[in-house]
Amino acid sequence: MNNYLDLSIKEIHELLVAKKITPVDLVEECYTRIGENSDLNSFITLNKTEAIEYARKLAEEEVEVDNLLWGIPIAIKDNISTKNIRTTCASKMLENYVPIYDATVIEKVKAAKMIIIGKTNMDEFAMGSASRTSYFGAPKNPVDKTKITGGSSGGSASCVAGNLVPIALGSDTGGSIRQPASYTGIVGMKPTYGRVSRYGLIAYGSSLDQIGPMTRNVYENALLLNTLVGKDKKDLTSVEREKEDFTRLIGKNIDGMKIAIPEFFVSSIVSPIIIEKLNHVVEILKENGATVEYVDMKYLDQVVTIYQIITMGEASSNLARFDGVKFGYRAENSESVEDMYANTRYEGFGTEVKRRIMVGSYLLSGENAKIYYDKALMIRNALKQEFNKFFEKYDFVFGPTTTTVAYGLDENLDDPRKSFMDDTLVMPVNMAGLPGINIPMGKDSDNMPIGLHIIGAHFEEARMYQIASFLENKLK
């Protein structure tokens, strides 16, 4: 084996341009590695025949010299619709569902001539923090296969961290890109809400969901984001922005940047080793001309409550479409339509999903909608204003991505609240629609990765990549 996949995308691109390799070499290497690491359970569906066929077709064409992503293999989270490739959301409900259209991000990935290797494992309908609610079994952490990958984009994290595929797409409703990126030691960006079209992303919490890149380093993350963004007529929440190159500030220094660290992000809920690594980052920042201040930010300790209400409420509405009528699983032998709905949803959904839909239905029923959902939206607004206030004075808000490192696959299985608590440091970003990125900032004594979380103001992704890349180099 030639191990081309160990090279950076830039290096691979140079080999492609020099005609020393073709996309077929890359695709074949991906499938060899996936085969050798099948115990990681990173994928639900492979797209092997079509991917090899497409790679052969590309091999006959001229390499696009200005397009670094040309011919590069990519893995796609299995809640993003792919035409003619099964899209399951890791649920029995969609076990045999084959979309008849592509999500907008898939159209963009295809336009960049990237090659779709397969659909990655995840928490069922993205509900969970360890990818253990998958109907297809949990993916494993390549750093230690007895540990969780985190979730819900666990399969995407697993295949990038294991270097099976160089680059992947995830989705993030309350930390589902950044938290698994932290647990597996890779880079994951949740862009500003509205940056990337959600058309074709199977919805969980529509006002929070955002698709983003999961990669081995900061530069490649920015590169992939370049291709994903843009206003889309099919998603009215997508935003029109002037075209920009997200890699353009990478390599510049961070002199004069102002960073705030909320006290809650370094409180006793966070493991001491993680605080230690964050303190080291603070030293690097100060040594290089940035200022760091610890601040008191309101509502952060209450974010789990508002997250639970908003996501469970939105999920109960979004998942009402899975009723056995037009697509997906249908329970047999029902006597009436009502029966068919209830039986289909009983048999088709897993425990976590059912629990969240039930609580969500209750929260939105009758007067409860005012008591819970409206109140949650008030606090959500107040939290966004709080962030706005800090972004008038500071460039970024920093903190750890997670409160602990990845835990054992068989730990914490019995607490329905655990999956929410795991994301307590990353949820505020989705609430305020802000961009957030995880980069690795060290390891604990068992070699488990620890992640740094950088939060920027709306549409500040390019400057986030600047400081993230600077720190990535210093932390090497």
Added chain:
Amino acid sequence: MDKLTKEEVLHVAHLARIKVTDDEIEKYQVDLKKLLDDVDKIKDIEVESSELLVTPVEHESILRNDQDTRSVDFNEIKKNVPATTGNFVEVPVMVNE
């Protein structure tokens, strides 16, 4: 009270159109109660403004002409439909006599 009543579980399950079997009820009584206790904490959170945030980033409202722009062939859709008769989606009886 540290769990819901059986009737409460069945009510919530009905709202969600999800069947619950007898042997599951007890677990739901405990698990749903934990989550409902969590969300109940919202009542104690003080907030100054009563303004709601519906979507986190401002959008322009866009209107489009009232005309068909796209239609999908039923034969395509049909591939994912659990049961069909001709060009119709088949479901169990909806109206009781």
